Amino acid sequence: MSDDTNRPVREIRDVWITPDEAPEWMRHATDEGAQTMRWDESQQRLVEQTGVRVEDDYVLDDEIPEDERMIINMGPQHPSTHGVLRLQIELEGEIVRRVKPIIGYLHTGMEKTGETLTYMQGGTNVTRMDYLSPFFNELVFSLAVEKLLAVEIPPRAQAIRVLMTELNRATSHLVSLATQGMDVGALSMMLYGFRERELILAFFEKTTGLRMNHNYIRPGGVAADLPDGWEDDIEEILQKTPVGLADYEDLLKANPIWEGRTRGVGVISPEECFAYGITGPPLRATGVDLDLRKSQPYSGIDQYEFDVAVGSHGDVYDRYRIRVQEILQSLRIVQQVADQMPSGDYRTDDHKVTPPPRKRIDESMEALIHHFKLFTEGFKVPEGEVYTAVESPRGELGCYLVSDGSAKPYRMHIRAPSFANLQGLPIMMADSLVADSVATIASVDPVMGDVDR
Amino acid sequence: MAEEPTSETEEAAEAAGMRSLPDHPVLAGLLEPFADVEWQPSGDQDTAIVPKDQLRDFARAAREAGFEMLVDVTAVDYLRRRRVRFEVVAGLLSLEHNVRLRLRVPVDEDDSTVPSLVPVYSGANFFERETFDMFGIIFEGHPDLTRILLPDDWAGHPLRKDFATGAVPVQFKSSPQVT
Numbered sequence: 001m002s003d004d005t006n007r008p009v010r011e012i013r014d015v016w017i018t019p020d021e022a023p024e025w026m027r028h029a030t031d032e033g034a035q036t037m038r039w040d041e042s043q044q045r046l047v048e049q050t051g052v053r054v055e056d057d058y059v060l061d062d063e064i065p066e067d068e069r070m071i072i073n074m075g076p077q078h079p080s081t082h083g084v085l086r087l088q089i090e091l092e093g094e095i096v097r098r099v100k101p102i103i104g105y106l107h108t109g110m111e112k113t114g115e116t117l118t119y120m121q122g123g124t125n126v127t128r129m130d131y132l133s134p135f136f137n138e139l140v141f142s143l144a145v146e147k148l149l150a151v152e153i154p155p156r157a158q159a160i161r162v163l164m165t166e167l168n169r170a171t172s173h174l175v176s177l178a179t180q181g182m183d184v185g186a187l188s189m190m191l192y193g194f195r196e197r198e199l200i201l202a203f204f205e206k207t208t209g210l211r212m213n214h215n216y217i218r219p220g221g222v223a224a225d226l227p228d229g230w231e232d233d234i235e236e237i238l239q240k241t242p243v244g245l246a247d248y249e250d251l252l253k254a255n256p257i258w259e260g261r262t263r264g265v266g267v268i269s270p271e272e273c274f275a276y277g278i279t280g281p282p283l284r285a286t287g288v289d290l291d292l293r294k295s296q297p298y299s300g301i302d303q304y305e306f307d308v309a310v311g312s313h314g315d316v317y318d319r320y321r322i323r324v325q326e327i328l329q330s331l332r333i334v335q336q337v338a339d340q341m342p343s344g345d346y347r348t349d350d351h352k353v354t355p356p357p358r359k360r361i362d363e364s365m366e367a368l369i370h371h372f373k374l375f376t377e378g379f380k381v382p383e384g385e386v387y388t389a390v391e392s393p394r395g396e397l398g399c400y401l402v403s404d405g406s407a408k409p410y411r412m413h414i415r416a417p418s419f420a421n422l423q424g425l426p427i428m429m430a431d432s433l434v435a436d437s438v439a440t441i442a443s444v445d446p447v448m449g450d451v452d453r
Numbered sequence: 454m455a456e457e458p459t460s461e462t463e464e465a466a467e468a469a470g471m472r473s474l475p476d477h478p479v480l481a482g483l484l485e486p487f488a489d490v491e492w493q494p495s496g497d498q499d500t501a502i503v504p505k506d507q508l509r510d511f512a513r514a515a516r517e518a519g520f521e522m523l524v525d526v527t528a529v530d531y532l533r534r535r536r537v538r539f540e541v542v543a544g545l546l547s548l549e550h551n552v553r554l555r556l557r558v559p560v561d562e563d564d565s566t567v568p569s570l571v572p573v574y575s576g577a578n579f580f581e582r583e584t585f586d587m588f589g590i591i592f593e594g595h596p597d598l599t600r601i602l603l604p605d606d607w608a609g610h611p612l613r614k615d616f617a618t619g620a621v622p623v624q625f626k627s628s629p630q631v632t
Binding site: 041045048049103104107109111112116274275276277278279288290295296386387389396398400402404410411413415419420422423452453 | 498516521522523524525527529530534542544546548551553555571572573574575576578579580583587596600601602603604611612616618
């Protein structure tokens with residue numbers, strides 16, 4: 001047993017087996033001191049917390065010889081782990097007994113970077129976190145800054161924000177459906193999902209200049225007005241996307257293979273979701289209708305009509321159904337926004353926060369000063385702390401911001417929905433087949449940029 | 454904008470030696486038995502400043518009062534700005550009452566330990582590991598307090614304000630020498 005090759009094995013033993021049970025060579029003290037979690041302790045904790053007996057982890061009652069258990073590493077380069085997620089899976093034959101997610105391979109210290117960027121530049125940083133739904137990152141950051149600044153956002157800017165974020169929800173869910181389809185063997189889904197997404201991304205590119213990482217929603221409003229002829233683009237999206245979705249329904253909805261692979265797989269209960277802070281489609285699939293767009297609305301999204309999709313079984317199939325329905329509901333909101341788009345400014349006219357119009361710089365000294373100050377030192381934000389949350393395609397995306405009164409955040413923390421939802425994987429995957437684990441990972445839809453930040 | 458000016462009634466209550474309690478009945482009921490927990494009205498979100506020895510009891514009471522979900526745990530390093538250097542910040546959400554509550558726990562630099570919330574909310578696991586990773590705050594009673602985002606052999610805790618940035622060679626774990 002050489003030291004390094006068995007390190008992961010010993011780490012997982014540390015966590016799952018009590019020190020007295022483990023032979024000496026398995027014990028591996030981490031730098032911070034080895035800790036153990038006993039099966040009965042974790043059960044007791046869950047019972048205490050939820051009031052019901054839930055299956056948290058799995059320990060065999062009867063003795064299994066050591067050589068019948070195998071620990072394999074899935075990822076970080078496995079194509080179906082959606083990036084660089086690594087799972088240590090303890091197998092007994094074909095059955096997954098225990099799972100430990102290991103993350104951090106995409107960690108780039110964005111929260112630290114956020115402390116060195118001004119509030120104006122901050123958007124470019126946060127937009128790279130959850131790269132499948134960048135508008136939500138920008139929105140939650142902007143909302144936090146605006147709450148500290150107490151600036152009023154014009155109605156047109158709010159409507160544009162809702163329009164872009166809801167289209168973004170559709171693109172994000174389309175990728176989720178596409179990759180989930182591919183993971184489970186429906187390869188055509190990969191092509192179809194990206195086909196419909198492309199249409200919307202083309203509109204994003206036209207509006208913001210970029211397909212991803214837009215930095216379009218900024219504190220004070222949005223970066224630019226919608227392009228000429230945007231109504232026609234939206235019209236095209238609204239017409240073509242449901243047609244594409246109907247294709248998916250033909251392909252998947254009543255497909256016996258798809259149902260066999262997803263129904264009753266990766267089940268989680270609402271109590272477990274609460275205990276582990278799981279939000280978004282995995283929570284709604286259990287029948288809880290928590291949607292921040294309804295319960296704590298932002299950017300005036302409460303003035304549009306839409307339904308919250310909920311499931312009942314909490315399995316992979318229900319999560320898939322919820323995503324399909326959410327795309328349709330998002331398009332319904334987009335239709336309403338397009339119909340009622342208010343006229344007026346696309347950003348606040350407080351030129352301490354947003355740059356003055358280009359024309360004014362030529363004729364007004366004050367505008368020139370504002371412009372210069374904004375782009376050299378940024379704007380100052382009053383002292384205080386704030387937490388804002390939006391319903392991202394993956395769940396509750398939050399931004400905790402502490403300002404010390406300067407032009408840069410003192411502390412910028414993003415509450416990432418994928419990060420919390422990953423905690424549910426060991427519960428969803430325990431006692432299922434290895435093949436099902438792929439379907440389960442895809443149904444949680446983790447974005448590693450969001451997890452690792 | 455963060456600190457709302459206290460209204461006259463609150464000032465009067467303070468003068469009479471009484472603690473100001475939130476208007477929301479659920480929050481008021483939760484805070485009432487905890488005399489040492491300070492409640493701070495903020496324009497943004499109700500905040501309770503909890504001494505760390507009462508944190509677990511308070512969290513347990515909060516869960517019973519309807520705060521089903523622990524949304525977030527993080528920390529802030531107020532190096533040389535406050536007497537007590539760290540502050541652990543936790544966010545609670547009640548679906549039942551649609552209320553959010555923020556817990557702030559001051560943590561001294563010399564004794565940077567906090568009772569873990571994992572026995573109350575299992576979901577605190579990853580968040581506390583991240584906070585430990587980034588700030589070096591020890592969560593007592595955590596089942597697996599190891600680094601989560603950074604490599605195991607990383608030196609220091611990067612989100613501390615005194616962590617040197619720039620011109621530091623990137624630390625890679627046992628990377629092979631490429632010639």
